[in-house]
Amino acid sequence: MAHEAAGRLYVVATPIGNLGDLSPRARAVLSDCALVAAEDTRHTGVLLKAFGIQTPQLSLHDHNEKQRASDIIQRLRQGDSVALVSDAGTPAISDPGFELVRAVAAAGFEIIAIPGPCAAIAALSIGALPTDRFCFDGFLPARGAARRKRLQSLATEARTLVLYEAPHRVRETLEDCAAVFGDERSAAVSREITKMHEMTYRGSLRELLARAGADADFGRGEIVLLIAGAPQQIASVARGADGHGGALDRVLKILLTELPLKQAARLAAQITEARDNEAYKRALHLKQEFASHS
């Protein structure tokens, strides 16, 4: 039950580049509430100033979110409404906010969404990859080995994968994606959505890597990466794995029809979590079996 006469927490999405995307409702809430809790008060100060909004701000970032939550709950109890914003887009989506929202919900206050821009959803809406089911994985680990391990854990994911990526890492990440998912997997890279240099590149991972090598602008600005889900055959074979032997052979039989032996063995090992040398040996065996039957 929400407290009577208590304030509300408004979770307010702000533009990801184009100020025209601040909704009239967001503007009204930012003007009318008692306090704006902002990831970076200087950054949000620019936005508030652009709209002539003079609401006082309080900083709320990853390192003080838990402490700030109790201060904000105190304000709500006194009847003040508070707006939560991040630097850009929707708070709590790869941004601070989750801890506050959880604490405010647990304390029984009302939480209202003021929806608007979100880079992940904007990229999905224009990526030309399936949108009926998708899986958002935020930022991959920055270090190579950890990043590849995360990608391997996603190798059989059938839903479209949505990732945020830093511009200076996008090429390396595409290379890792090609190594783990196979370079024929469809993907899209959207950069600078809603800004002057907005651009979306679409194609296979191989084509996108070629583009990254040829186009100096490819890795500039803010980037969302979309990767098509695993082909249904791979995803379902991996799901129905009846031990390495059965699953490994079934995955290899599919991959060997499309890929060279080494690549098929490497991918099959990642998909079924078999050892590389075991997958390679089975691949050789199956290839010889195919040859003797044809």
Ligand code: SAM
């Ligand atoms: N909360 C934000 C949202 O709702 O989109 C995301 C915050 S996260 C810290 C910032 C990342 O979002 C960037 O590194 C980039 O991957 C992505 N991003 C933000 N704005 C973008 C834009 N205009 N174009 C493309 N990607 C963007």
